Amino acid sequence: MSGLFCYCRQGFEPELAAELSERAALAGLPAYAKASRNDGYVALIGDDGAALDRALPWRELIFARQKLRLIAELRDIDPKDRITPIMAALAGGRYGELWSEHPDSDAAKPLAGLARSFANALRPALRKQGLLSEQDDPDLPRLHVVFVQGNHVFLARSDARDSAPWPLGIPRLKLLPDAPSRSALKLEEALLVLLDNDERQRLLKPGMTAADLGAAPGGWTWVLTRQHLRVAAVDNGPLRQHVLDTGLVEHLRADGFHWKPAQPLDWMVCDMVEQPRRVAERMATWLREGWCRHAIFNLKLPMKKRWDETRLCLDLFAEQTQRPLKVRAKQLYHDREEITVFATPR
Numbered sequence: 001m002s003g004l005f006c007y008c009r010q011g012f013e014p015e016l017a018a019e020l021s022e023r024a025a026l027a028g029l030p031a032y033a034k035a036s037r038n039d040g041y042v043a044l045i046g047d048d049g050a051a052l053d054r055a056l057p058w059r060e061l062i063f064a065r066q067k068l069r070l071i072a073e074l075r076d077i078d079p080k081d082r083i084t085p086i087m088a089a090l091a092g093g094r095y096g097e098l099w100s101e102h103p104d105s106d107a108a109k110p111l112a113g114l115a116r117s118f119a120n121a122l123r124p125a126l127r128k129q130g131l132l133s134e135q136d137d138p139d140l141p142r143l144h145v146v147f148v149q150g151n152h153v154f155l156a157r158s159d160a161r162d163s164a165p166w167p168l169g170i171p172r173l174k175l176l177p178d179a180p181s182r183s184a185l186k187l188e189e190a191l192l193v194l195l196d197n198d199e200r201q202r203l204l205k206p207g208m209t210a211a212d213l214g215a216a217p218g219g220w221t222w223v224l225t226r227q228h229l230r231v232a233a234v235d236n237g238p239l240r241q242h243v244l245d246t247g248l249v250e251h252l253r254a255d256g257f258h259w260k261p262a263q264p265l266d267w268m269v270c271d272m273v274e275q276p277r278r279v280a281e282r283m284a285t286w287l288r289e290g291w292c293r294h295a296i297f298n299l300k301l302p303m304k305k306r307w308d309e310t311r312l313c314l315d316l317f318a319e320q321t322q323r324p325l326k327v328r329a330k331q332l333y334h335d336r337e338e339i340t341v342f343a344t345p346r
């Protein structure tokens with residue numbers, strides 16, 4: 001079996017399947033997506049798994065939390081001996097790490113205990129055969145054993161440079177007690193997933209300036225103040241007092257679709273709940289007019305045709321900014337019916 005295996009938010013399998021199929025077709029690679037509603041994963045099957053893997057980088061995939069390269073699908077395996085068929089299907093290879101996982105779906109979450117204990121059994125067997133390094137080695141591919149049922153397993157591999165560095169593709173972030181809202185986790189995750197290490201250091205420096213459109217009760221603003229940015233927080237709603245007490249925040253009771261800064265800012269972030277096309281157009285205006293250099297914003301997705309709407313909004317944004325920008329978008333773990341977009345000068 002060759003192709004890709006990607007995790008997504010439960011319920012977003014049709015969007016991920018449409019995205020993977022379309023991107024494979026654009027790359028000229030014949031492939032078809034296998035997906036079932038609420039499975040939390042999609043398999044993209046094609047003759048040339050290596051070419052699909054190269055053509056669809058993890059960072060560019062919007063609905064994929066994780067991207068793996070398929071090795072095999074094993075059905076009806078005997079729960080008394082899962083190791084023998086797995087070793088046979090691997091047929092050699094050498095791996096730097098073993099991750100035994102399950103999709104983040106209602107059906108597969110109860111398999112977490114099995115996945116954990118199975119890793120403890122499989123690891124020594126792999127090492128005995130020389131298939132797994134004694135110490136974790138990031139230069140070698142990672143081996144993923146993905147339980148979708150107790151007797152149904154996908155085997156896959158990933159490259160640390162082109163995959164999420166978290167099991168299940170889920171970064172475990174802790175909501176700090178003084179975070180004004182759970183939304184704070186969205187911006188924290190966006191900074192972690194959409195920016196690389198170098199960008200985080202270069203683009204977020206103490207003393208930089210930002211606007212937060214749709215800021216109340218202040219979660220995103222608070223995340224920015226923790227990086228020592230000065231923030232114009234735009235919202236008619238109230239901000240939590242301790243956010244204002246940082247001395248870094250000016251609260252502006254204004255309409256986020258009309259307000260613009262007197263001086264160009266380093267950053268603009270936006271979490272206003274509105275029609276995604278309207279948000280995409282306003283965000284494009286900010287970048288085109290040079291009101292900010294970098295932006296992170298959310299696009300709330302409609303109930304239907306979510307992949308079409310995503311593509312349409314991102315195309316509209318790219319067209320209307322009229323600038324060479326690097327644009328990355330993801331449905332983050334902390335995003336629900338939405339995606340998060342990062343734009344920065346190329």
Ligand SMILES: C[S@@+](CC[C@H](N)C(=O)[O-])C[C@H]1O[C@@H](n2cnc3c(N)ncnc32)[C@H](O)[C@@H]1O
Binds near residue numbers: 184213214215218271
């Ligand atoms: C999801 S909440 C933002 C949560 C915030 N990011 C946080 O972390 O606490 C959306 C906010 O957008 C604001 N909003 C919606 N439309 C707006 C507009 N046209 N102008 C300014 N704020 C708006 C709402 O008042 C609401 O507070």
